Amino acid sequence: MPRKFGEIAFTPEVQAAQSERGSRQTYERYIANGPAGDTITPQIAEFIARLDGFYLGTVSSNGYPYIQFRGGTPGFLKVLDEKTLGFADFSGNVQYITVGNLSGEAKAFMFLMDYRHRQRIKVWGKAEYIEGDSALIEQVRVPNYKAEIERVILFHVEAVSENCPQHIPIRYGVAEVEAMIAPLEARIQDLEQQLGKALSNG
Structure with a gap:
């Protein structure tokens, strides 16, 4: 541990x-x-690279935790170095709760879930938001996603813990399901064509 x-x-x-x-x-x-368990290892970096979402926890000035889901295409959460994660922050619903919380308290938490492989990783650390840094924005930019990046959120890792897979349900994304059923759909189409020919020759 x-x-x-x-x-x-x-x-x-x-x-x-x-x-x-x-x-x-x-x-x-x-x-x-x-x-020590306070760095992003190559194995954890590989895990992060395939995520299409994670949960980010911050703390408000009244002491209540705030949990937010962040999603994107795999790779949108960047491993900038072994102690730093980063991602682009867009306008969203313009409530700015995470930004406001980080203005007063840097302590933060990431809950990383890979339902497909039944893996989860918890990350403790401190987070900050940075605005107006064009070089940093380019580091976290998501290819083919044209929304304007308002800021970058950096997460400075202090502790990492991997959990057992017990009770994690297996879930598949749309793209994964489509890839799995594609051969079945092709087979069905082939059989329908064969059946159609047999009936027309009957």
Whole structure:
């Protein structure tokens, strides 16, 4: 189990709950013997490259968490280096809740889900938004998507934790389903043509 994950997630209150319920010593051993787990490894980068969406959590000034889904074509979430993720931020519904939250509190969280392969990765860190940096905007630009980029959101990684696949439902995207049924549709079309010829010759 990654050390940095434990340092962030296992607050004094969490540790007290673990002690009361008998799991504290087990997690202490896991954390003591585990890797740092504070970088984007090549394997995690490969995982991120195939995502078409993720959940971003920020914290408001009144202490409430705010979770937002961000979606795009695979590759829209960029691995800029082993400690930094970035993505383009468009106008959307112009509520600017994420931008406002990050203005007051940089702590943030990413929940990355790959339903197709039943994998999930949690990422803790600090986020910031940057406006007017044309070079950075080009780094996160999504090919063939013409909407204007208002800003770039950078996520500075502090801890990463991979979870087990238990209870994750398998879900397929439209493109994946279309690719799977394409041979079946072709076969049906071929059989219909054969049947049509047989009936016309009958």
